[in-house]
Amino acid sequence: MSELRYDGRVAIVTGAGHGLGRRHALELAARGAKVVVNDLGGDRTGAGASAGPAQEVVEEIKKNGGEAVANPDNVATEDGARAIVRTALEAFGKLDILINNAGILRDKSFKNMTPDLFDTVIAVHLRGSFLVSNAAWPHLRDNGYGRIVNTSSPAGIYGNFGQANYATAKMGLIGFTKTLAHEGAKYDIKANAIAPVAATRMTEDLLPADFLGKLGVEKVTPLVAYLVHESNEETGQVYTVGGGRIAKVFIGEGPGHGWQDDFTPEDVRDNWEAINAADPLAFYKNPGEQMASLTRQLSS
Numbered sequence: 001m002s003e004l005r006y007d008g009r010v011a012i013v014t015g016a017g018h019g020l021g022r023r024h025a026l027e028l029a030a031r032g033a034k035v036v037v038n039d040l041g042g043d044r045t046g047a048g049a050s051a052g053p054a055q056e057v058v059e060e061i062k063k064n065g066g067e068a069v070a071n072p073d074n075v076a077t078e079d080g081a082r083a084i085v086r087t088a089l090e091a092f093g094k095l096d097i098l099i100n101n102a103g104i105l106r107d108k109s110f111k112n113m114t115p116d117l118f119d120t121v122i123a124v125h126l127r128g129s130f131l132v133s134n135a136a137w138p139h140l141r142d143n144g145y146g147r148i149v150n151t152s153s154p155a156g157i158y159g160n161f162g163q164a165n166y167a168t169a170k171m172g173l174i175g176f177t178k179t180l181a182h183e184g185a186k187y188d189i190k191a192n193a194i195a196p197v198a199a200t201r202m203t204e205d206l207l208p209a210d211f212l213g214k215l216g217v218e219k220v221t222p223l224v225a226y227l228v229h230e231s232n233e234e235t236g237q238v239y240t241v242g243g244g245r246i247a248k249v250f251i252g253e254g255p256g257h258g259w260q261d262d263f264t265p266e267d268v269r270d271n272w273e274a275i276n277a278a279d280p281l282a283f284y285k286n287p288g289e290q291m292a293s294l295t296r297q298l299s300s
């Protein structure tokens with residue numbers, strides 16, 4: 001089988017100064033893509049800023065014979081997001097691939113979760129992905145081509161103690177991704193999300209050391225690279241990835257229980273088992289399909 005190459009493609013990877021983003025940027029550049037390495041260069045909580053990390057990754061790419069430019073802007077501001085996209089257009093003349101990866105952590109149990117902690121995390125992960133995608137979108141549409149990967153998390157899909165801010169942002173990214181997939185379809189823009197687990201500064205003190213040893217970032221990047229390749233036809237999907245395993249996440253709806261006439265809270269109680277039944281599950285591609293199943297039931 002032929003190697004997956006990205007010659008002639010221009011990619012933006014946000015938060016590519018460390019961890020997963022750095023690995024994605026190195027891989028795409030090694031396979032011929034021209035890469036904008038964006039990173040604000042702060043610490044794990046998002047405090048501080050430095051152009052150093054993005055610049056170091058660019059130097060590494062160049063040393064390996066690849067092409068890249070550094071961008072130190074903040075994904076969480078409109079000006080920053082626009083500047084990231086502008087960097088791609090000015091340096092390389094177009095844009096094909098966007099990997100929204102930048103992220104921070106501000107964990108607190110919900111009792112101690114403040115509006116500031118909530119807003120800051122939403123601003124980087126969710127609004128930041130929106131802002132950069134929003135700035136990129138007209139160019140991808142004009143291009144008639146685009147590949148977007150958004151970085152969600154198992155914490156978003158399943159919820160996680162101490163991460164009401166982060167989980168909200170990460171689940172929001174799934175609805176966002178699925179909507180971009182619908183709206184991008186006729187322009188050959190594919191949007192997918194990953195929910196990774198990997199050993200980075202974000203997880204170094206959260207997971208046991210022996211487990212971390214099996215969770216190298218290089219075990220996440222192959223999925224991302226495939227999803228942003230022109231041969232990928234999948235869109236609107238979510239994949240968990242880490243430690244050498246990749247799995248599709250399904251959002252399924254059970255068969256449910258229906259009433260033709262008025263029903264009471266007691267009817268709900270008495271049919272709780274049927275309402276919660278998980279077999280068979282339906283996997284709808286859009287709200288229209290879900291509505292169609294309701295229409296069928298109402299007319300039966």
Ligand code: NAI
Pocket residue numbers: 014015016017018019020021038039040041042043044046053073074075076101102103104124125128151152153154195196197198199200201202203
């Ligand atoms: P990391 O901390 O090594 O990398 C995140 C990068 O984003 C950093 O280089 C940071 O400077 C940059 N960044 C933060 N705020 C930024 C902003 N406003 N603008 C531009 N750059 C910014 O962490 P890691 O683990 O590589 O995380 C990458 C993504 O993967 C994040 O979205 C994270 O939430 C997600 N993720 C990671 C998991 C893991 O197990 N490592 C698990 C689930 C999701």
